[in-house]
Amino acid sequence: MAKTIVVTGATGTQGSSIVRVMLETGEWKVRAVTRNPESDAAKAIAAKGAEIVVADYDDEKSVKKAFEGAHAIFALTNWWEYLRRGHNQEACGEIEERQGMTLARAAAEIPTLEHYIWSTLPAAKEITGGKHPVPHFDYKAVVDRRIRDELPALAAKTTSLFFGFYPSNFAYFPMLKPMPVPFAPGRYVWLVPSKKEAKVPISGDMTVAPGVFVRQILANPSKTHGKYAAVCAEVCTLDYLLKTWSEVTGKTGVFMEISVESFAALLGVAGQEAALQLKFGEAVPDWYEHVKDQFVSKEELGITVAEIADFRGSLEALKEHLG
Numbered sequence: 001m002a003k004t005i006v007v008t009g010a011t012g013t014q015g016s017s018i019v020r021v022m023l024e025t026g027e028w029k030v031r032a033v034t035r036n037p038e039s040d041a042a043k044a045i046a047a048k049g050a051e052i053v054v055a056d057y058d059d060e061k062s063v064k065k066a067f068e069g070a071h072a073i074f075a076l077t078n079w080w081e082y083l084r085r086g087h088n089q090e091a092c093g094e095i096e097e098r099q100g101m102t103l104a105r106a107a108a109e110i111p112t113l114e115h116y117i118w119s120t121l122p123a124a125k126e127i128t129g130g131k132h133p134v135p136h137f138d139y140k141a142v143v144d145r146r147i148r149d150e151l152p153a154l155a156a157k158t159t160s161l162f163f164g165f166y167p168s169n170f171a172y173f174p175m176l177k178p179m180p181v182p183f184a185p186g187r188y189v190w191l192v193p194s195k196k197e198a199k200v201p202i203s204g205d206m207t208v209a210p211g212v213f214v215r216q217i218l219a220n221p222s223k224t225h226g227k228y229a230a231v232c233a234e235v236c237t238l239d240y241l242l243k244t245w246s247e248v249t250g251k252t253g254v255f256m257e258i259s260v261e262s263f264a265a266l267l268g269v270a271g272q273e274a275a276l277q278l279k280f281g282e283a284v285p286d287w288y289e290h291v292k293d294q295f296v297s298k299e300e301l302g303i304t305v306a307e308i309a310d311f312r313g314s315l316e317a318l319k320e321h322l323g
């Protein structure tokens with residue numbers, strides 16, 4: 001009999017890839033969690049064969065109900081949604097931690113559960129001795145720790161899954177896109193509060209990579225229980241990202257380092273948060289070094305870059321949305 005995976009965030013970037021790839025295995029039933037079953041995204045995944053269930057992380061009962069009978073759960077929180085609603089960075093983190101623990105506690109009560117996959121990011125503040133806090137990283141990392149400390153039975157069947165920078169940010173995240181320069185036709189400036197030599201892990205094609213990682217994590221429980229993995233196809237310098245963007249779009253991109261203060265003055269709190277992340281990246285070229293003893297590589301999971309696409313391949317697939 002097919003097992004059931006419950007996918008939270010199923011209408012979003014990470015979750016929709018997982019829904020699609022897990023349905024394609026033919027071995028899993030997929031239950032997709034949303035607050036709004038009438039959205040186009042929810043209807044699209046229902047049309048592919050997912051069961052839709054309505055739940056809200058702020059309503060623990062609805063989450064428990066959504067998780068009933070699950071063999072696997074993918075759990076995701078969205079720090080940025082609460083920033084868009086007007087909360088400050090720390091308040092978004094507190095909401096993220098609370099929601100992350102709601103999901104974990106609900107999962108811990110599911111007797112059928114074999115595998116819990118928690119979408120997380122590195123403990124930036126801790127790794128840098130307090131120098132480079134990144135709220136949308138740090139509160140996710142607090143949930144990792146609290147699962148270990150407060151829910152040890154769940155921790156034993158948890159894989160904490162880091163996500164690298166999405167190539168699709170170049171299409172859909174306006175503040176991270178090169179901008180046309182009105183007085184220099186054909187030239188685009190990429191304003192970045194970081195050195196161009198800084199390195200960043202790249203997730204791969206976000207329509208494919210999250211699903212492939214979840215599929216392979218679930219196929220290898222003895223390697224992945226209690227461990228970390230990273231949705232990461234390759235690690236690139238910012239300079240390389242822009243050069244590749246220029247080659248794929250045929251436009252001339254010019255890298256321009258800008259101070260954190262100026263970036264925040266232009267883009268507000270969201271800009272400040274993105275800048276904090278980039279400063280962390282400058283200080284810590286290997287985001288996964290701090291958990292290297294518990295880390296399972298993509299090679300150990302049997303994942304090839306050919307399947308999830310490198311940065312160039314991911315941009316090629318997004319070409320019509322890069323303008």
Ligand SMILES: NC(=O)c1ccc[n+]([C@@H]2O[C@H](COP(=O)([O-])OP(=O)(O)OC[C@H]3O[C@@H](n4cnc5c(N)ncnc54)[C@H](OP(=O)(O)O)[C@@H]3O)[C@@H](O)[C@H]2O)c1
Nearest residue numbers: 009010011012013014034035056057077078079163165166
């Ligand atoms: N952009 C990047 O490069 C990057 C890289 C690494 C990690 N991340 C992290 O990725 C996370 C966001 O994931 P994403 O990109 O997949 O987001 P997304 O595309 O914006 O989708 C967000 C999903 O979360 C669900 N959701 C949010 N709040 C909910 C709640 N209270 N109850 C139930 N569902 C809720 C939404 O469901 P409904 O709206 O359908 O209810 C939606 O499916 C963020 O925390 C971010 O820090 C981003």
